[in-house]
Amino acid sequence: MKNKTILIVAVLAGILLSAGICKIYFANKDRAVKNEKSKNAVVGDTKSAHEITDSRELKTKTGKTIILTETHPTGPMISTITIITKGFKDDQSIELEDIDPIEKIQLKDLDNDGFEEIYLFTRSSGSGAGGDLYVYASDKDERLLKCEKEELYKKEYLQGGLLEGFMGGNTYSFDKNMIVMEFPIYSDDDLEEIPTVETKKIFYSLNQSKLEIIKIEANGAIYVKDEEGEFTRSDEKEDNQNVISKEI
Structure with a gap:
């Protein structure tokens, strides 16, 4: 009787051990298959993206x-x-x-x-x-x-320049017969994600296969290009013209 009991226990232990080994084997195999699929998916996604x-x-x-x-x-x-x-x-x-x-x-x-x-x-x-x-x-x-x-001189993007505060985020759009490049302004105290409410604009016209800057909107004023290629406030230009007219 005692030997029979020992035999039954041994058989049950063998069955449980075999079941455990099978479970581990199939679990590892399933994990390996998933990893391979995941690896292939990543490679496939990267390849398709390229x-x-x-x-x-x-x-x-x-x-x-x-x-x-x-x-x-x-x-x-x-x-x-x-x-x-x-x-x-x-x-x-x-x-x-x-x-x-x-x-x-x-x-x-x-x-x-x-x-x-x-x-x-x-x-x-x-x-x-x-x-x-x-x-x-x-x-x-x-x-x-x-x-x-046409590109502006780098000095215009530095402190005191017309485009001071430029940090990207610019967009291009059409405005009648012009192209407008607009961008938000950042102050020294601003985080890059938080611009001021102010924006600046550069207006281009197409002239003989060249996009030429014709005016700039910045600092609450409009600046136009003079004969020497410098940008002056449009109201200042009008004042100068009025003075000349009066002198004449």
Whole structure:
């Protein structure tokens, strides 16, 4: 009887031990499968993010075709843009590398010459993210010409300059026959996430494939460019003109 009891206990112990080993084995196997799936998912997501391709076809009012393709060879936050034209006298393939992703694309005849330009609005990511603008004008449907954007002297962004307080967050938009670059102003006491209520604006016009600054709105006033390329308050300019008129 005693030997029989010992045998039964031994059998039960063996069964329990086997069940435990099987449970551990299958649990480890299941965990390994999940880890492999997770690893593959991460690799797959990263790969797909790098290979995202967005292609858009635009048709101008004169019947020309512009195809834009955006890819991300090194990651989703950096883009390569390819512009291909069809129907122009000299069709082209233009490539812009390592720029911010496209936020908006628009055709517009800003200089009213009968031929639309293509405007690429891009947007960076992260704190203080700002926008940029790339413009290509049609040379009477013969070819696309890159439009250079006039830049202000760096002194204008320093203390005492017209654009003092600039820390990014700028946007571009259309205002009738002009392009406006607007941005919030930060004071020395502000955190980067908390700008003041003030904004400043730079107004551009398109002149012979060049975006030229024609006026600046800052510090509660409007500044226009004089003959020497310097910006003066518009009311001061009017006062000077009135003085000259009186003298005459």
